[in-house]
Amino acid sequence: MKNIIVIGNGMVGYKFCEKFVAAQTTGFTLTIFGEEPRPAYDRVHLSAYFEDENATKLEMAPASWYTENNINLITNNRIVDINKEAKTVTDQHNQQHTYDYLILATGSVPFVPPIKGVEKEGVFVYRTIEDLEGMIAYAKHINQIKPNGKAAILGGGLLGLEAGKAVMDMGLEPHVVEFAPKLMPRQLDARSSKVLQLKLESMGIHIHLSKATNQILGDEVITGMEFGEDDILETDMLIISAGIRPRDELGKSCGLKMGIRGGIEVNNRMQTSDPYIYAIGEVALYNQMIYGLVAPGYDMAHVAVQQILGHTDITMASDIDMSTKLKLIGVDVASFGTPFMPADKGLSIIFENKTQFLYKRINVSLDGKKLLGGIMVGDAADYSMLHQIYLNGMAIPEDPAQLILPASEGGGLLGDIMDLPDEAQVCSCESVSKGQICNTIETGAATDLAGVVSCTKAGTGCGGCKPMVKDLTEATLKSLGIEVKDHICEHFDFNRQELYSLIQVKGYETFNEVLDNHGNGGHGCEICKPVIASLMATIHADTANKEYAIQDSNDRFLANIQRNGTYSVVPRVPGGEITPDKLIALGEIAKKYDLYTKITGGVRIDLFGATLNQLPLIWKELISHGFESGHAYGKSLRTVKTCVGSTWCRYGMDESVSFGIELENRYRGIRAPHKIKGGVSGCIRECAEARGKDFGLIAVEGGWNLYVGGNGGANPRHAELLAEQIDNQTVIKYLDRYLMFYMRTAKPLQRTAAWQERLDGGMAYLKEVIIEDKLGIAADLEAEMQTLVNKFECEWTQAVNNPEMMKRFNHFVNSKEEDDNLVFVPMREQKMPQQWQ
Amino acid sequence: METFLSKYTKTAPAEVTTWFKAASVNDFPKDGGACVKYKDKQIAVFNFERLNQWFACQNLCPHKLEMVLSRGMIGDHQGIPKVACPLHKKTFSLESGENLNGDLPAIATYPVKIEAGFVYIGFSD
Numbered sequence: 009m010k011n012i013i014v015i016g017n018g019m020v021g022y023k024f025c026e027k028f029v030a031a032q033t034t035g036f037t038l039t040i041f042g043e044e045p046r047p048a049y050d051r052v053h054l055s056a057y058f059e060d061e062n063a064t065k066l067e068m069a070p071a072s073w074y075t076e077n078n079i080n081l082i083t084n085n086r087i088v089d090i091n092k093e094a095k096t097v098t099d100q101h102n103q104q105h106t107y108d109y110l111i112l113a114t115g116s117v118p119f120v121p122p123i124k125g126v127e128k129e130g131v132f133v134y135r136t137i138e139d140l141e142g143m144i145a146y147a148k149h150i151n152q153i154k155p156n157g158k159a160a161i162l163g164g165g166l167l168g169l170e171a172g173k174a175v176m177d178m179g180l181e182p183h184v185v186e187f188a189p190k191l192m193p194r195q196l197d198a199r200s201s202k203v204l205q206l207k208l209e210s211m212g213i214h215i216h217l218s219k220a221t222n223q224i225l226g227d228e229v230i231t232g233m234e235f236g237e238d239d240i241l242e243t244d245m246l247i248i249s250a251g252i253r254p255r256d257e258l259g260k261s262c263g264l265k266m267g268i269r270g271g272i273e274v275n276n277r278m279q280t281s282d283p284y285i286y287a288i289g290e291v292a293l294y295n296q297m298i299y300g301l302v303a304p305g306y307d308m309a310h311v312a313v314q315q316i317l318g319h320t321d322i323t324m325a326s327d328i329d330m331s332t333k334l335k336l337i338g339v340d341v342a343s344f345g346t347p348f349m350p351a352d353k354g355l356s357i358i359f360e361n362k363t364q365f366l367y368k369r370i371n372v373s374l375d376g377k378k379l380l381g382g383i384m385v386g387d388a389a390d391y392s393m394l395h396q397i398y399l400n401g402m403a404i405p406e407d408p409a410q411l412i413l414p415a416s417e418g419g420g421l422l423g424d425i426m427d428l429p430d431e432a433q434v435c436s437c438e439s440v441s442k443g444q445i446c447n448t449i450e451t452g453a454a455t456d457l458a459g460v461v462s463c464t465k466a467g468t469g470c471g472g473c474k475p476m477v478k479d480l481t482e483a484t485l486k487s488l489g490i491e492v493k494d495h496i497c498e499h500f501d502f503n504r505q506e507l508y509s510l511i512q513v514k515g516y517e518t519f520n521e522v523l524d525n526h527g528n529g530g531h532g533c534e535i536c537k538p539v540i541a542s543l544m545a546t547i548h549a550d551t552a553n554k555e556y557a558i559q560d561s562n563d564r565f566l567a568n569i570q571r572n573g574t575y576s577v578v579p580r581v582p583g584g585e586i587t588p589d590k591l592i593a594l595g596e597i598a599k600k601y602d603l604y605t606k607i608t609g610g611v612r613i614d615l616f617g618a619t620l621n622q623l624p625l626i627w628k629e630l631i632s633h634g635f636e637s638g639h640a641y642g643k644s645l646r647t648v649k650t651c652v653g654s655t656w657c658r659y660g661m662d663e664s665v666s667f668g669i670e671l672e673n674r675y676r677g678i679r680a681p682h683k684i685k686g687g688v689s690g691c692i693r694e695c696a697e698a699r700g701k702d703f704g705l706i707a708v709e710g711g712w713n714l715y716v717g718g719n720g721g722a723n724p725r726h727a728e729l730l731a732e733q734i735d736n737q738t739v740i741k742y743l744d745r746y747l748m749f750y751m752r753t754a755k756p757l758q759r760t761a762a763w764q765e766r767l768d769g770g771m772a773y774l775k776e777v778i779i780e781d782k783l784g785i786a787a788d789l790e791a792e793m794q795t796l797v798n799k800f801e802c803e804w805t806q807a808v809n810n811p812e813m814m815k816r817f818n819h820f821v822n823s824k825e826e827d828d829n830l831v832f833v834p835m836r837e838q839k840m841p842q843q844w845q
Numbered sequence: 846m847e848t849f850l851s852k853y854t855k856t857a858p859a860e861v862t863t864w865f866k867a868a869s870v871n872d873f874p875k876d877g878g879a880c881v882k883y884k885d886k887q888i889a890v891f892n893f894e895r896l897n898q899w900f901a902c903q904n905l906c907p908h909k910l911e912m913v914l915s916r917g918m919i920g921d922h923q924g925i926p927k928v929a930c931p932l933h934k935k936t937f938s939l940e941s942g943e944n945l946n947g948d949l950p951a952i953a954t955y956p957v958k959i960e961a962g963f964v965y966i967g968f969s970d
Contacts (some may be wrong), residue, residue, distance in 0.1 A: 532895075620916075
């Protein structure tokens with residue numbers, strides 16, 4: 009058994025462990041020491057800690073991961089000495105540990121320039137979670153003692169700018185101070201720095217360039233920075249982010265060969281001058297350079313693991329790609345290859361648009377045939393492709409400007425992704441080539457994107473290559489003539505639209521008829537059953553009572569199932585208009601059945617905590633007070649939200665409530681691929697938030713503006729304008745056509761926004777179909793919708809009046825008892841389900 | 846909480862000591878389920894008419910420990926009869942009880958027999 013000891017549990021030290029575990033080797037014990045109190049975390053995304061102060065989220069892997077993989081993780085313990093001859097290390101508690109191989113992954117420390125006064129209170133460095141905690145506490149302290157506090161950041165590199173955003177979020181006025189005449193001096197040229205500076209200043213970050221700090225002012229506490237005699241910046245806090253220095257003390261004290269300006273020298277096997285000691289990451293001096301990026305550090309970890317395991321042919325590349333792409337405070341910044349180009353080595357093409365904070369520069373060889381490097385600020389969408397063209401020396405267009413010009417200017421000619429050579433590295437975190445990705449599909453090992461990702465691990469690191477992996481997957485599938493399947497599930501070789509036509513043409517009325525005639529011989533599942541139930545409802549106006557066993561969870565019991573298996577009840581309140589009597593009835597019913605009561609996001613009243621047995625009793629009472637089902641449980645019309653409109657509002661242009669009620673009553677109960685919400689606003693102030701709905705109306709001079717395809721949710725989208733200044737009848741005509749067209753052609757569980765986005769031809773095509781009737785189907789669509797409107801029936805009224813239908817609302821088939829497993833606890837004068845876990 | 850789960854153990858036909866007469870076959874939906882109360886247990890019973898078979902399992906979903914499985918949709922995954930929990934669509938084999946789309950613990954299944962129009966569930970206690 010051989011002992012490997014890793015000193016330093018940072019990102020690269022962790023990566024060494026990960027690569028070691030992946031090699032699945034035996035005969036070694038692995039111990040890793042970290043001086044910080046917690047296991048390795050993602051320092052690259054450290055500024056995310058400012059947002060939620062959640063350190064666990066940043067962890068590379070939890071402490072349990074080390075245990076599970078038989079790695080001995082020792083945190084909070086610093087190694088203070090190495091004895092090369094005895095092959096031992098000594099920790100801070102004076103304990104000795106013997107090794108066969110030693111890995112130095114001690115990383116770096118922030119460089120603190122020797123400026124007079126850096127020891128003053130309020131001066132911080134930016135490196136560890138503890139540093140951040142100190143900064144957050146100090147910023148709170150400043151905010152308490154004075155308004156408009158200021159914070160300066162020394163260093164205009166990547167970390168410094170992120171720190172600038174972070175202090176701004178803490179409520180302080182940020183000032184970034186840089187010694188060089190430009191920002192991010194290692195990545196950007198002067199012009200791109202200027203574009204980035206303008207953008208950052210527009211966001212409220214002050215930038216001071218070409219400033220050499222003479223001293224830090226203040227008695228014990230920092231009050232400012234002095235640059236020249238009369239050049240002073242007042243500040244309450246200073247964060248130093250002026251670069252890094254390798255943490256190489258251990259190497260120096262034990263006599264390893266060091267670089268002149270620090271760093272432990274390594275060869276291309278990552279060995280130091282002692283063959284049993286390796287150095288990786290920011291402590292290692294390779295090619296006389298310290299590499300402050302995580303990707304080369306990961307490569308070094310990989311090489312060290314392979315060398316120790318005897319794969320001595322795996323060595324570090326002699327040229328290290330320093331290309332980077334990042335999103336800095338929401339602004340894309342990228343640089344690759346040789347970003348700055350002396351005029352005698354190549355030619356530059358520059359595109360700059362300061363009004364939109366855009367800058368793109370590419371450098372090409374003197375003969376114009378090769379891409380040598382470039383810089384992008386504001387939009388780096390094409391970075392991956394340009395980077396690949398550079399890495400693989402691929403041919404570029406005769407006019408290279410086409411690589412960076414907008415498509416409207418004759419640009420956008422990046423070439424086909426399949427032209428990349430097979431060895432092109434697509435995912436640099438996991439070292440996956442284009443050839444490997446295409447191969448998993450060509451050999452049948454994977455048939456879709458998820459399969460490619462699980463086979464190759466591409467895209468599981470930083471995720472930057474995901475769009476490229478997706479494009480490659482799709483292009484390869486296409487090249488094999490494989491159509492990307494959109495069958496609804498394993499039981500049918502049809503998509504939703506094809507099943508729609510089959511049911512309509514053949515007139516099927518039950519799930520089994522469809523399954524027996526067009527299924528694959530199986531028995532259905534929780535995916536195809538609700539899809540066909542929804543199609544039956546759209547085609548025959550069936551309610552969910554007809555074939556209740558194929559309905560989805562909520563439709564089956566005409567209520568929304570909640571966390572503990574009880575239900576919530578939402579009666580329809582069209583347009584949000586309700587009489588005091590009805591409001592009182594709701595309150596009394598809620599009280600009688602002890603229901604938790606809340607106003608919903610769709611401005612209705614939701615009653616929670618009803619048991620299955622109570623549902624019909626509650627609905628009988630609601631119906632007797634004139635309520636009907638609100639279909640809150642269905643993939644169907646929910647609400648049409650309205651503002652108060654011209655009946656009461658002094659700004660109103662039209663009666664939004666009246667029209668909202670009319671529309672809600674027209675489309676109530678119809679079932680669609682997904683839920684549908686509407687909104688009607690009486691003027692452009694848009695109080696009903698109509699553009700956030702599947703359909704929205706805004707009253708303007710001369711009629712209504714009709715918007716379609718909006719939604720809130722995880723990907724909020726504004727609805728788009730379909731028609732302007734139209735009257736009530738035209739709104740209904742267009743909406744009938746639009747909704748029916750959506751119900752016919754969308755995929756299962758596809759909201760209107762997603763459907764519209766993927767519609768070939770986009771809004772222009774939609775207008776042709778809906779307004780100009782290009783397909784000649786408008787009359788059919790209107791007639792189908794009118795049939796649904798005419799056949800509407802409240803399914804709760806239908807259910808409570810039919811004893812056979814009522815049978816399903818019992819918790820037990822052999823007892824009238826209720827579920828005895830339910831436990832509620834009090835909360836703010838109401839109740840909630842007890843938490844089990 | 847653990848006591849909920851430990852109440853239910855997979856019972857093989859050979860282990861049955863009690864056949865509990867639950868309800869008439871007509872009380873169960875076709876190709877769907879309903880819940881049967883037996884002592885302090887809740888048992889989900891499914892009439893899988895397309896297969897001409899009946900299945901029984903615990904009503905308790907092991908995911909969030911709620912008594913809901915009888916209200917789930919049934920179907921098959923590559924020929925294995927299954928039920929999908931109505932809360933988060935976790936699916937379980939109605940034969941082995943195994944979780945088919947995750948690594949939740951298996952649910953307990955029980956034998957079912959039909960005699961003279963009545964549904965009987967087999968227990969070993």
